[in-house]
Amino acid sequence: MNRILSIDLPNQQIAVQPGVINANVTAAVSPHGFFYAPDPSSQTVCSIGGNVAENAGGAHCLKYGFTVTHVLEMTIVLPTGELVKLGSKAPDPPGYDLLGVFIGSEGTLGIATEMTLRIVRRPETVQVILAAFDTIAAAAQTVSDVIAAGQLPAAMEIMDRLSIQAAEASVHPNYPACEALLLIELDGPRAEVDLQMATVIGLAKKNGAWETRLAVDEHDRFLIWKGRKAAFAAAGRLSSHYIVQDGVIPRTALPAVLEKITQMSAAENLRVTNVFHAGDGNLHPIVLYCGDNPGEEARAISLSMRILDICVEAGGSITGEHGVGREKQCSMSYMYADPDLETMQRVRHAFDPQNISNPDKLFPTPRLCGERSRGAYVPHNLETSGIAEIF
Numbered sequence: 001m002n003r004i005l006s007i008d009l010p011n012q013q014i015a016v017q018p019g020v021i022n023a024n025v026t027a028a029v030s031p032h033g034f035f036y037a038p039d040p041s042s043q044t045v046c047s048i049g050g051n052v053a054e055n056a057g058g059a060h061c062l063k064y065g066f067t068v069t070h071v072l073e074m075t076i077v078l079p080t081g082e083l084v085k086l087g088s089k090a091p092d093p094p095g096y097d098l099l100g101v102f103i104g105s106e107g108t109l110g111i112a113t114e115m116t117l118r119i120v121r122r123p124e125t126v127q128v129i130l131a132a133f134d135t136i137a138a139a140a141q142t143v144s145d146v147i148a149a150g151q152l153p154a155a156m157e158i159m160d161r162l163s164i165q166a167a168e169a170s171v172h173p174n175y176p177a178c179e180a181l182l183l184i185e186l187d188g189p190r191a192e193v194d195l196q197m198a199t200v201i202g203l204a205k206k207n208g209a210w211e212t213r214l215a216v217d218e219h220d221r222f223l224i225w226k227g228r229k230a231a232f233a234a235a236g237r238l239s240s241h242y243i244v245q246d247g248v249i250p251r252t253a254l255p256a257v258l259e260k261i262t263q264m265s266a267a268e269n270l271r272v273t274n275v276f277h278a279g280d281g282n283l284h285p286i287v288l289y290c291g292d293n294p295g296e297e298a299r300a301i302s303l304s305m306r307i308l309d310i311c312v313e314a315g316g317s318i319t320g321e322h323g324v325g326r327e328k329q330c331s332m333s334y335m336y337a338d339p340d341l342e343t344m345q346r347v348r349h350a351f352d353p354q355n356i357s358n359p360d361k362l363f364p365t366p367r368l369c370g371e372r373s374r375g376a377y378v379p380h381n382l383e384t385s386g387i388a389e390i391f
Helices: 022-032 048-054 098-102 136-148 161-171 190-206 218-229 231-237 251-268 296-313 329-335 338-351
Strands: 004-008 013-016 071-077 083-087 111-118 125-133 155-160 180-188 211-214 241-244 272-277 285-289
Touching (some): 004 022, 013 022, 022 048, 071 098, 125 218, 136 155, 136 180, 136 190, 136 251, 155 161, 161 218, 161 231, 161 272, 180 190, 190 211, 218 231, 231 241, 231 285, 251 272
Antiparallel strands (some): 004 013, 013 111, 071 083, 071 111, 125 211, 241 285, 272 285
8 A cells, every 4th residue: 555646735645555655655745846845864765654544753843743644644544444534634623633532543543545645835045054053952952942942943863972973973964073963954935045054163162162054055954864764774883782762851851861871771781872852852872782691682672761850851752753662661650640541541442442453462451561660550450341261
């Protein structure tokens, strides 16, 4: 199911099947001056169906929003076999926002077979700047300062020294050798972007940026983003094994949480490299380890899950775009109280009364999660809620 079904340029819409690759959506409309905004690092291989399942974001979700912002209508096959349409090609349809419920549900509510997506007109001007810092805290402070100054960049990304080294070895983007690299992209009318860039550069220098480098052309911009998007795969140059996590924190908590991660990394004697969507506080700490060393994988997994705990404690979330799946089921009961999880299960049961759609995903169970800090989630009335089969 990998066909583009229709393109409606006057209404800025494109209809696709779930197997269409993310980058191919932009490729289909780019000659007409449009693009599809959600751009995960895996956009050359990930599908729109997968993006819908996880509510994927990417570097440009700061300004343009996540997948849920760009899906207008979907055709869904429910677990009961019914074919339904959610959403509407028209803006703000009446009734419940079932489209918003479905997006990010990780296959637990049914299967999407067609999606109508919103496409965006390319801005007049796009500018990208690199800013090099001696500390990751200074780079993170610049992110907060830029937003506080009333600026809304298209993207703001931070890479630490290890991730810079890995990207350099992998795709040679010519990054400066520094402790923290801040990438900021601005887009819009030229006069507006020029004013915004002056503000951004001033704030970066105020926080100690010792190099600010503006991309000179489209190729330069492409190379900068190629290095950032290669960061996860490039981590294989740093270690034989690694775990990529996906927590979210308030922007203002970035310096404190990153310092805490550094302390935890040192205590466990495991390296952690950070590359993340700084503008919306979506962290992607990469825990490096060697699976051949006895007990090291277990320590790496434990460290990665404790990083999620501190994200929750800082007022954030256990996932921004990678989803819960099985890996983070137990952390759901750390983030949510029992009534919250109970309500989610009621919604799930309305779509899937027989619990046949990804029944072992997303929600915690006593069998798996008895050791989590806030205990395992157990529905208060398994029989009447109709979800006893899960356990």
